Amino acid sequence: MQTAMKSVACGLVASLLCGASAHAQSADGVWFGGYKKSRNSINFQVTNIEGVGRIDIDSSGWEPIGYGRCQYVYHYPNLNVDDVHLNGSFGTPDKCPSTISFQMERVGLDSMKVTFTGGTPVVEAELFAGLRPLRDEDRRVKIENLDIIGVKTGMSRADTEAVLKDAGYAHDEKATRVAAGREGWTLETHYFVKGTEESDAIDTISVAYSETKTAKVMIVGRDWKIPESAKLTELTLKQALREKYGPAYSTITEERAYDRQGNNLPDGTDRNKICKRQSLQEIKFDWQRKGEIYRGSINLYCGPFTNMRISAKPETGLASYLAQWIADPDEIWDNFWRTWSIGEHQKLDALYQSVAGAVGEAPKL
DSSP states (O other): OOTTOEEOOOOOOTTOOOOOSHHHHTTOEEEEEEEEETTEEEEEEEEEETTEEEEEEEEEEETTTEEEEEEEEEEOSSSEEOOEEEOTTSSOGGGSOSOOEEEEEEEETTEEEEEEEESSSSSEEEEEEEEOOOOGGGOOOOOTTOOBTTBOTTOBHHHHHHHHHHTTOEEOGGGOEEEOOSTTOOEEEEEEEEEOTTSSOEEEEEEEEOSSSSOBEEEEEEEEEOOGGGOOBHHHHHHHHHHHHOSOSOSSSOOEEBOTTSOBOOSHHHHHHHTOOOSSOOEEEEEEETTEEEEEEEOTTSOOEEEEEEEEETTTTEEEEEEEEEEOHHHHHHHHHHHHHHHHHHHHHHHHHHHHTOOOOOOOO
């Protein structure tokens, strides 16, 4: 690497979310990075999805490009990339090297080294993932008691419905709702009910499944209208929640948070330190619970979290309502990448086919 350069953090546009062989798939994702020397800089963004990729180079005074933007598309059956084509309709192609080649190497959890073997004004660049696929080795430690009525995130649809059926909940299929997601992503929520709206007690379990072929639970929630006949005090309910889920993250709310090793994080300082955000962007999601849409985001460097709200009747001291939900960063991450990457792969492949197939000779003028 050129010693006069220093690595700089490059922002990833919020709307962008960071193959042919298992080896090539380790490079899948959206990667960004760059270098600065005096007043000059050069930035790279690499998008790789299932064997098709695009690299954007943004040069500000960096020779020999000078001030310009270049874009190349390529196939990568392996991490040595030489099937690279300059997009002549993007940026300033007249300032760009006509051919480049490079090698990609995963060097860290969220970092990748790109070594250029020809055509570019730098020898190598270290890039960082804005979004990438969830790998098996990335998955968090499972937490034994983190469930609602036996339903855990990551459970299959069949197992979930069997657990709830055994617990006396009926699937209200007509109530199924879809919350319009972001970046073309949606969450489909199913409801399982015990009791009726007309009674003084109704218990509803909400389950958001992933859109993969083997659907899994991403989010599970509960809305329980507690009957007076249960004679359940607010204090008793809070103690039961503490025994099952550990201490609350805040004295104001009943929220619980966990790190990726499965440890409960009751202290805000610990949570911010242990779940410190790095290059992977948060994933935003909309989830339609019973009667309301929740808009949230999830930190991929943290574990799952569960939020709870208790209402009580002041005249009796009895608990009257419990709202709770659990969200799993791994299932949300995995589902988002799988669904988002389908459309992005199609766009990348169409661009590659167009650029690589543009072999027509210049006309006589």
